[in-house]
Amino acid sequence: MNAYSTIVLLSLVLFFAVWGLGWLLERLSQAQLNVTRNPGSRAWYVLVGPGVALHESSHALGCVFTRTPIVEFKPISVEVQDNYVILGHVKYRNPESRLKRAVINLAPVPVSLVLLIVFALGATYLVPTSPGIGGQALALLQDLINVKANPTLLADTLYPAFRIGGFVYLFLYTFAGLTVINPIFWIVAFLAMTIMFSNAPSNVDISNAMTGLKVIIGFDLFWFVVSILIPQTGWILYGLFELLAVMFALALAFAGVAYGFFFMITSMAKLRTPFNLIPLVCCLMTGGLLWYQGFNDPSFLTLVSPAMQTLMSLIVFAVLAVLLLAIPSLRARR
Numbered sequence: 001m002n003a004y005s006t007i008v009l010l011s012l013v014l015f016f017a018v019w020g021l022g023w024l025l026e027r028l029s030q031a032q033l034n035v036t037r038n039p040g041s042r043a044w045y046v047l048v049g050p051g052v053a054l055h056e057s058s059h060a061l062g063c064v065f066t067r068t069p070i071v072e073f074k075p076i077s078v079e080v081q082d083n084y085v086i087l088g089h090v091k092y093r094n095p096e097s098r099l100k101r102a103v104i105n106l107a108p109v110p111v112s113l114v115l116l117i118v119f120a121l122g123a124t125y126l127v128p129t130s131p132g133i134g135g136q137a138l139a140l141l142q143d144l145i146n147v148k149a150n151p152t153l154l155a156d157t158l159y160p161a162f163r164i165g166g167f168v169y170l171f172l173y174t175f176a177g178l179t180v181i182n183p184i185f186w187i188v189a190f191l192a193m194t195i196m197f198s199n200a201p202s203n204v205d206i207s208n209a210m211t212g213l214k215v216i217i218g219f220d221l222f223w224f225v226v227s228i229l230i231p232q233t234g235w236i237l238y239g240l241f242e243l244l245a246v247m248f249a250l251a252l253a254f255a256g257v258a259y260g261f262f263f264m265i266t267s268m269a270k271l272r273t274p275f276n277l278i279p280l281v282c283c284l285m286t287g288g289l290l291w292y293q294g295f296n297d298p299s300f301l302t303l304v305s306p307a308m309q310t311l312m313s314l315i316v317f318a319v320l321a322v323l324l325l326a327i328p329s330l331r332a333r334r
Helices: 003-032 042-047 049-065 098-106 108-124 134-149 151-155 159-176 183-199 203-229 231-235 240-269 275-296 306-325
Strands: 070-074 079-081 084-086 089-092
Touching (some): 003 159, 003 240, 049 098, 098 108, 159 240, 275 306
Antiparallel strands (some): 070 089
16 A cells, blocks of 8 residues: 555545435435425425435536436425325437436435535635635645655555545534524535535446446556556646545535534434524534624734634534433423
8 A cells, every 4th residue: 555545546435425424414304304295395405405406417517528318307396106206307319328327316425525515615705704725625636646756655544545635624613603693504504415415326326327326436446556656657647636636525524514404404403493593503502602702802812713613503502402402391392
């Protein structure tokens, strides 16, 4: 093993980690949120509908990219057929090429990943105290590419993992700087959850894309072995796996934001009204008080940064939600 082979391995592992988290989030929503089992309701259209529309639109985009004729396109449409609920669909002329079928059925994965990365980077430019982390992302990418030219770094197997891990921490710390009293914080968190919902592959998607998926995995494993034996071959695919590793790591971090927002929604849904508002109100009040303290006394920010204020506010939410859920009489009836 060497630093470059670690990068290749990370790109593969992180890809399936993000895809798997999208699948898991969709299953968790089915198990924990009643609204997901009631398609067509207002709450369903708000929480789940955008993800369904994005998922089906990604398939349509795959058809356009592969020049496959689209017969019918309904990005979101609640229909019952033979005891099955169809939430949206894209009907197209099935191409003979297995590669084209794989592109069409796997389209939601790259589309959701690109959107996750765009929103993740974009969110950091909205933080008042941050110039954004786009520059750091490019610097990290160039650093990983140049690893092959530095024998010392190339021999350090864990170097890419630490560098990418540091970048993920930088993103989360910067994003937390928005604080919970900033509406953009909640909008971005909601978008992250929506995009992760769209990332979830259906059983049909997996079945239709299996051949192409095997080719992708086979090539990645082949290149992983080559990268171990001859790391300098990485110059042939200049920056490809380095870019994928950085992108997937950032998408994974943003997926963490999506999961955090999902668990907040789920905990509130399990409490009776109006008790379900208590954790959120106290979270916002905590964030507001901390912000006001920092506004009146700038030296307070050296002790409690905006990111720390966000963390403290979310901890207040989590503690109160757990305590309230521990009281049976306050739980919502299923």
